[in-house]
Amino acid sequence: MSIKNVLITGASGGIGIAIVSCLLLDPRYKLYTPSRKELDLASEKSIDDYFKCFSEYDIVINNAGVNVPECIEDIVSDHIKNSLTINLVAPLLIIKNCVPYMKRNGFGRIVNVSSIWGVRSKEKRTLYSATKFGLNGITKSLSRELGQYNILVNSICPGYVRTNLTEQNVSREEQEIIKKEIPLRRFAEPSEIAESIAFMIDEKNSYMTGQTLIVDGGFLA
Numbered sequence: 001m002s003i004k005n006v007l008i009t010g011a012s013g014g015i016g017i018a019i020v021s022c023l024l025l026d027p028r029y030k031l032y033t034p035s036r037k038e039l040d041l042a043s044e045k046s047i048d049d050y051f052k053c054f055s056e057y058d059i060v061i062n063n064a065g066v067n068v069p070e071c072i073e074d075i076v077s078d079h080i081k082n083s084l085t086i087n088l089v090a091p092l093l094i095i096k097n098c099v100p101y102m103k104r105n106g107f108g109r110i111v112n113v114s115s116i117w118g119v120r121s122k123e124k125r126t127l128y129s130a131t132k133f134g135l136n137g138i139t140k141s142l143s144r145e146l147g148q149y150n151i152l153v154n155s156i157c158p159g160y161v162r163t164n165l166t167e168q169n170v171s172r173e174e175q176e177i178i179k180k181e182i183p184l185r186r187f188a189e190p191s192e193i194a195e196s197i198a199f200m201i202d203e204k205n206s207y208m209t210g211q212t213l214i215v216d217g218g219f220l221a
């Protein structure tokens with residue numbers, strides 16, 4: 001059994017913790033979960049420095065992300081730069097740094113954690129949707145470019161997940177209204193997103209690439 005090196009960003013957050021818990025006891029994986037101090041996704045220099053030390057990852061899970069809902073009038077250039085850099089540019093640069101090793105090995109699995117707001121959108125999600133639609137575009141283009149090297153690239157698009165991010169961005173009243181519109185009548189547990197990601201990176205996933213897998217309890221259906 002060859003052990004696969006797995007890079008997970010945003011491992012300290014709600015979904016990140018669940019991904020780590022899901023994969024931690026699997027002997028096939030060695031997990032790398034850099035903190036923001038070790039790998040600051042808002043800084044291209046930090047990304048460059050991180051990969052100068054080590055870039056031999058078989059599997060990359062681009063999970064870190066920010067979502068600050070704002071009306072168009074309140075968006076200023078610092079917010080634009082921050083969202084685009086963390087949610088879009090950083091995943092792209094991470095993949096760029098990891099692909100040469102994956103190509104040499106003839107194996108790679110890349111999962112970009114997008115959102116249902118990367119497929120549809122709603123008010124005050126201009127920046128978030130711009131980045132998550134963009135991330136899904138990266139997934140599609142790279143799946144075509146890298147498939148010949150057995151590097152599979154997919155996006156997962158969670159709906160509402162029971163995390164601090166959701167608590168911050170959706171009021172309790174709004175949560176109750178939304179739950180009535182979700183066929184499963186509840187938000188996802190972070191572990192339910194992690195289980196789908198676990199399948200996407202598994203060798204059992206040998207033919208799914210270029211997809212935007214929506215895991216939303218049927219909300220967008």
Ligand SMILES: NC(=O)c1ccc[n+]([C@@H]2O[C@H](COP(=O)([O-])OP(=O)(O)OC[C@H]3O[C@@H](n4cnc5c(N)ncnc54)[C@H](OP(=O)(O)O)[C@@H]3O)[C@@H](O)[C@H]2O)c1
Pocket residue numbers: 009010011012013014015016035036039040041042043063064065066067086113114115116157158159160161162163164165166
């Ligand atoms: N929660 C949901 O309902 C939901 C739904 C759809 C999609 N998503 C997506 O799922 C992913 C994870 O979301 P979550 O709910 O787990 O969010 P979260 O709890 O807010 O966690 C965000 C993670 O991103 C990291 N991060 C933020 N800025 C960073 C930076 N500059 N450098 C390095 N790391 C940084 C945070 O690190 P620190 O601990 O250092 O802050 C944290 O680990 C995101 O991409 C989000 O867009 C979430």
